[in-house]
Amino acid sequence: MALIFFIIIVVGLFYYRNRNNPRFRNLFILVSLSGALVIAIQTGQTVQVLKKIADQKHVSVDDVYASSNALNDGMTVQIGKKYYVVNFNNDQSNYNLKETQLVNPPKHVNKAQFNFGFGGTDSNGVDYGSIALKFIVGLIMVVLQINLSGKGNLAPSNALDQLQNYILGGIIGGIIYNSQITVLQFVVILLIWSVIVFTIKFLTGQSNSINKLINGTPQVLILDGKVNVTRALNTGVNANELAFKLRTDGVSNFRDVKNATLEQNGQLTVTTFKDQAINYPIIADGQINKLVMERAGITEPQLVEMLKKQHTIIPDVYLAQLNNGKLNVVKYPMKSRILRKFKR
Template sequence: MNIYLLVRIKFILGILVMILQIHILGKYEFSINTPLNQIQNYVLGGIIGGVIYNTSISILTFLIFILVWSLVVIIVKLMINIKFIKSLVVGNPVVLIRNGVVNVANCAKVGLSAEQLMLHIRMEGLTSTKEVKSAIMETNGKLTIIDMQSATPKFPIISNGKLNQDILELIGHNETWLLTYIKEQGIESIQDVFLGEYVNGELYITEYPKVK
């Protein structure tokens, strides 16, 4: 087979597999920066870039390579709701400041210096850590800061059936209060809640559709 035709076919197959991954996993997964997405892009780019010009590797072998890697990524994505897998692959939000008290160990853990922390605080229009109710490093590396005057946290209390204990503590409530509230709404468990938002002292619940 002509070398240029071989390269063209491999390139087209690589693009088609990437499009297939986007359709299966969803566009949002490819728009965020997580450790898994970085590894996925590096490996897929290495497979396509390293193999596409190698004439000793057949089209069938190339196709098997990229399909096996795509299968691995899809399996991990499907398992991402398992707490251990999510913590290992995506990571968890890290609380850097709570009620004006800086957690130095967590700052060191995420590689944030005192100067960088204060820069983020100043960018929010604040002048001191004492004005910060909560500063949380998200899994994509962005820092979300909530000031002491804020009545509405910037994170949900419940997301995808998982309780955010840190936010619950920030609003001054406990799990018993939360469970009592959702049961009053006719919801049996936190796992049945898609999204729980606390806005201006009110809790708004969006539950998963009930299976008929």
Template sequence: MNIYLLVGIKFILGILIMILQIHILGKYEFSVNTPLNQIQNYVLGGIIGGVIYNTSISILTFLIFILVWSLVVIIVKLMVNIDFVKSLVVGTPTTLVKNGKVNVANCTKVGISAEQLMLTIRTEGLDSTEDVKSAIMETNGKLTIIDMKSSAPRFPLISNGKLNEDVLEIIGHDKDWVKSKLKERGIDSINDVFLGEYVKGRLVVTVYPKM
């Protein structure tokens, strides 16, 4: 087979597989910067870039390689709602400052220096860590900061059926309060909630559609 035709077929197959992954996993997964997405992009780029110009590797072998890798990624994505898997491949939000107290160990763990922490705090219009109620490093590397005067958190109270204990502490309520509010709406379990927001003292809930 002509070398240019071989490279062209491999290139087209690689593009089609990437489009297939986007449709299966969703566009959002390719827009966020998580450890799993970085690994996926590196390996996929290596497979396509390293194999596409190697004429000794047949189209069938190339297709098997890329399909196997796609299957691995899809399986991991489907398992990511399991807490252990999620913490391993995606990570979990890390609290750096809580009620004005800096957690130095967590800052070191995520690789943020004192200067970088203070720069982010100043960009939020705050002068000191003592003005910070909560500073959390999100899984995408963004630092979310809530000042002491804020009564509304900037992140969900409930997401994907999971209750955020840090938000509970910020709003001054407990798990029983959440359950009672859900009961008022005829919702039996926190696991039934896709998204729960705390807005001006109210719990705004979006539930999973019933099968």
């Protein structure tokens, strides 16, 4: 467990020195959630071992106390006035229990102190305390995922957001009323899903190919009044749906459309010949948008040369847009000396 905290602290220091870089932010969130998951799983394993020891000694699990809430070889267990040392094999699949005498007995904790359960039920066997706690845990996790992902709300902006909402809702709704799943197990399940979500988020921020695979790319369905039927059908947009989306934007004739782009969230962004064209970023989060680059009619070497004139490189660019042939660049804040040494 000490190693987990050490790793979190080290990554936290990197994030603190580069807190304006979203890649370090996502990495720190991912490492922290993974560490919390490992700790929660270890705690759950300890509860299971205490239950087995209680069955072995024919006592209530609430009367069994452990010296640690994580499984450790040589940990001690207190049952009544007796102490036992627990030795595990390499993979902790088997244990040996032996009575021992302690010179200075450490503080022992029992199942209830790290199982997060209230234990009280009504006449129908419903533990309203645990249900209430699950509601609170679920609410906290939803709020955390919203804030950590930087969305501000649950409105999906891409396929990953939509999937995240569906699965998170299914997890919370399906587990809250299941008395067989403890609050601790509920926390572990939520942490597992959070780790998966932020792993994907981290990977999509590192690789343009993975980002396209997961989130997709904007698709131009109408250009200069001409409908790209093949692309529309490939994206699952039929004629009635396309006409409906145009009408919702106040366009009755597709010939009036200069550009209609299907965004990753399924919305259609429409500009007519009377409107000013939408300018998509050619570089975002240190990655080139090749589709925009092709539309602008420039090559990657040309783009690199334009960046050189502004004394920067692609990975250092937070946002860049082409306006009338001029490249407007917003760079990340200056990287720390730690990152420079790391790159060397």
